[in-house]
Amino acid sequence: MVWKRDESHLPEQLRGLRLPMIGSPLFIISVPELVIAQCKAGIIGSFPALNAREAEGEPPLLEAWLKQITEELDRHNQENPDNPAAPFAVNQIVHRSNARLERDLEICTRWKVPVWITSLGARVEVNEAAHSCGGVVLHDVINNTFARKAIEKGADGLIAVAAGAGGHAGQQSPMALIREIRQWFSGPLALSGAIACGESLLAARAMGADFGYVGSPFIATHEANAQEDYKRMIVESGAEDIVYSSLFTGVHGNYLKKSVVRAGMDPDNLPSADASTMNFGDGSSKPKAWKEIWGSGQGIGEVTEIVHAADLVDRIDREYRAAGAKLAAEFIG
Known part of the structure; x- marks a missing residue:
């Protein structure tokens, strides 16, 4: 028997992927x-x-990046x-401190970016900009309340950022978060939170997510713009080597303990920081x-x-299909 994903509820931009996976920004x-590399491998x-x-006085680098990506993918196709x-x-x-937002929206609209991911605030005008060029908007949320607000303001889909996700992350179990959202929302839904293998991706799909949202494993790839020490630290670490703290940005997130220790701090005794300290004026x-x-x-x-x-996508693909076949045997044997 040949099994096929039901994509009837998804917009065209999100259909037909080799693997139901999004490489997170x-x-x-x-x-x-x-x-x-991610797109050529069949994932978003x-x-x-x-x-x-870009440096002061130089043309927008975002424009050059969109040109490079668009032309290379067109050539591949x-x-x-x-x-x-x-x-x-x-x-x-x-976020209100992102002084570049208006300019970047104009550039992305002009280049007809197919998928827009929005973070740290849901705004009607951003969704309208995406829709004006045929784009689809996925907004990341850490709870059901924020999920409802995002859809009310015009987002097309959601990214549920659950406990265990890299960077800024929520504290809710993925099982609870996905199921609460699915009680009222039937549109595109991705799950972020410790998805690094095919079995985890299959679990996300079983819970009701359309996509796994995968970030940290891609840090340890040759194409990633990360320091070699960072890549090696990813390879050498596990779940117990992660610390959850608001100190570094003002919003709680997950970080490598070894990098905290190397900076001269005790990862088990970190002070808190207020969200008002967050500022994207310089890009971060x-x-x-x-x-x-x-x-x-x-x-x-x-x-x-x-x-x-x-190769990372290939591994997750093999694991996903093997896990799916093994689990399906329980129901069709």
């Missing part, structure tokens, strides 16, 4: 090389618009009509003092080597 780390690749930072690349996504930080919410504090989710125990992004 990683601050500094997600660059065109990684995004292109993404990057934060604020990663594209022309050469591989039977194996087209997945679409890409751009993450917009909708993280003060320069914390630039060596490295984010990571709890799923990195599955990451055992630094590989190419395509």
